[in-house]
Amino acid sequence: MAAAEEGFRPLEEESLVDYIKSTPALLVQLGEQLEGLAIKEVGDGNLNFVYIVTSPGGSFVIKQVQYTGLIIEQSTYCFVVQTCIKLMITSKSHLICLATQALPYIRCIGTSWPMTKERAYFEMLALKEHGRLCPNHVPEVYHFDRPMSLIAMRYLKPPHIILRKGLIAGIEYPLLAQHMSDFMARTLFFTSLLYHSTLEHRKAVAEFCGNVELCRLTEQVVFSDPYKVAQYNHWTSPHLDHDAEAIRDDDILKIEVAGLKSMFCERAQALIHGDLHTGSVMVTNDSTQVIDPEFAFYGPMGFDIGAFLGNLILAFFSQDGHANKDNDREAYKRWILKMLEETWNLFHQKFVALWNENFDGHGEAYLADIFNKPELQLLAQKKYMTDLFHDSIGFGAAKMIRRIVGVAHVEDFESIADGSQRALCERRALDCAKKLLKERRKFESISQVISVIEEISAR
């Protein structure tokens, strides 16, 4: 058994108390005060346990990977991943959480890939790097225990809630675009070759290559399964049966998605979060915090930007399903579109501003000695940002599609009880995504994307 697994013990409420007592870094966060200690499991997924730990002296959150350290063969591994995914979609109960303990954090036998490089390690690395680059929007890491695959971080106290839930509830967050554009501009710019020397870059790329298993999960569920018959694909049936089939028969779409998949697998453009949907963002009226970067690696920037924008578009198309006689959600839909527009435009503005501020720096993609005139610098930036925009639209659309006909759906639609109503909303989102993905290179501005959304929404 590899080193990383030797020290692993899955914790629950009781054993966690002992763990805290014996961990100075955690005691400090509680002001050494253990009287009145309260622990609550809040994990909403089936991949990790999340505990909120509070005492009168302080608080923190503990996130621990679920696994038993079992080493299994490749074929078993595939079966187990499938089963896990199935469980993820069929139930949210705690029992299921326990049942899935032995799941996909298990390396295939027969590779010499370092066994100590588990995903909690990469989540911690990314949280720290994101926190360094954008401290206002990322919880601090207080403690990391590698053998235990355990991270302690700042507790994002109520009224922080998961953004997706806020969007379903119809709540406006006035600073959302401002904050998310900040997070994306800073984390992506400063980990790209616009800021990095190629020496720093390749070193960081190599390190994050170790997070390959989570990349593979994305490759499968985002870029492959929705485009083929796959056991755990599902959709609102029978309403969308034809739509799902049409996706599997759409040659142009499949070619375009394959191009995006190759970009995802090959292009180390920046350190990306890797799972930047609205379920990885916690918000209040004046705070926006990005959590859960366990899929982080060096990949194409557009994958993060697209994840966020694409999930906003999903939220938009789900609104009709949440309308009732008190609230038709029309104003809220306009607000979502405004967020979409502002997020991209502010991102663009801030990213280019960072580029300008650092034009003479050690970033090696565009040397100041070569791009030695303002108009040339402008031309280079225009081309770069246009390509990035198209990538973002493409990845965003791919993320939309997989949430409707793939294995893992979003609460935005799942919480619409009526199947016909849900299917109607989903079909519009699907049609929009297909058009955006296939025609993305034609778009010159986010307002053109919004026109497409409005047009499909008005059908």
Add this chain to the structure above:
Amino acid sequence: MAAAEEGFRPLEEESLVDYIKSTPALLVQLGEQLEGLAIKEVGDGNLNFVYIVTSPGGSFVIKQVQYTGLIIEQSTYCFVVQTCIKLMITSKSHLICLATQALPYIRCIGTSWPMTKERAYFEMLALKEHGRLCPNHVPEVYHFDRPMSLIAMRYLKPPHIILRKGLIAGIEYPLLAQHMSDFMARTLFFTSLLYHSTLEHRKAVAEFCGNVELCRLTEQVVFSDPYKVAQYNHWTSPHLDHDAEAIRDDDILKIEVAGLKSMFCERAQALIHGDLHTGSVMVTNDSTQVIDPEFAFYGPMGFDIGAFLGNLILAFFSQDGHANKDNDREAYKRWILKMLEETWNLFHQKFVALWNENFDGHGEAYLADIFNKPELQLLAQKKYMTDLFHDSIGFGAAKMIRRIVGVAHVEDFESIADGSQRALCERRALDCAKKLLKERRKFESISQVISVIEEISAR
């Protein structure tokens, strides 16, 4: 001092004998026969020593990196690299070789990059991988000594000569296109995601990230220096003064080259040789052998294909400078164009054939379940090959430009004694490269590239 440096001793003829005597793997190659042992240094560069070792019982070649293991600071490093490059271009004498012993194989202080990962290690890895994939066209590795940065490999006996020298001499190699297309199709296909699982791929990518310093040399001399005022740029002067300046002032060209540079730095498409010019190929009438992959890493395939095709085009444009009353070189020019055409077309054919043969394999870029109809498979391949063609033209053109106005030139032109004549040849090559690079996306076949070459040649 790092482990790799501890055991390093630069060898010369005498100490090499002792080294051979104490190395069983080498003795075996000589049939244990040391009587009549002969050693000859034949390195043509200033980066490595190459010794041919023969005895009546056998033979091999020893290649050893030149370095002293000195650890220096970053600023010194930059100075030293510049100086080394200067020496490379100003002299070929053995004395200079000795003077450059302390040169750029030195890591920057202050990084924790593993010090043991020197370039000889990557050259050995690549030689072995290429040899495994394409044994007919790569010398076997007999022995590798990591602390000594030393590789022993099969001696490519006379009449093997460096292809570049054959091209200058006007010699036709009937199997050249056949062999080179074989080498490129096999080494590139089998190390791409068309054959690799993403698990294998990321693991290999991470390993070769360690060869970052040689990548940085390429980034500087191919993608940066020719487009700015740089100390060691040079060209046939005053004839090409204006042409060199025009390159530094060509905004469109600079934007395009920056795009290629980013692709070089970001895109881990396949294990590429990294230096596949006509000086890295040894030939006879019926043998073609690829040596010297010390720049190998996971990069864009087009960089290798372009290097080879671009250097053939340089050879073509240099022919007028080698014409004399006995041989106007016209037939030879046609033969070079035929090689250009055949190399790409055969590469295309073989690469697609490998893809078809392995369509149901473990390659993860295009899954058989998704690309589930012959016409869809065809469509995917057409798009892939078109993109690869455009990348190859772009990288090939960039490699041509840097050989005319950058730091390191090619013997094809350098051996033309008359400056005016040389400048005439070089200007045509330069004009051709600029056109190819900027308009590459318009080309649909190699015959269209050849038309451009012929047109410029007829001016």
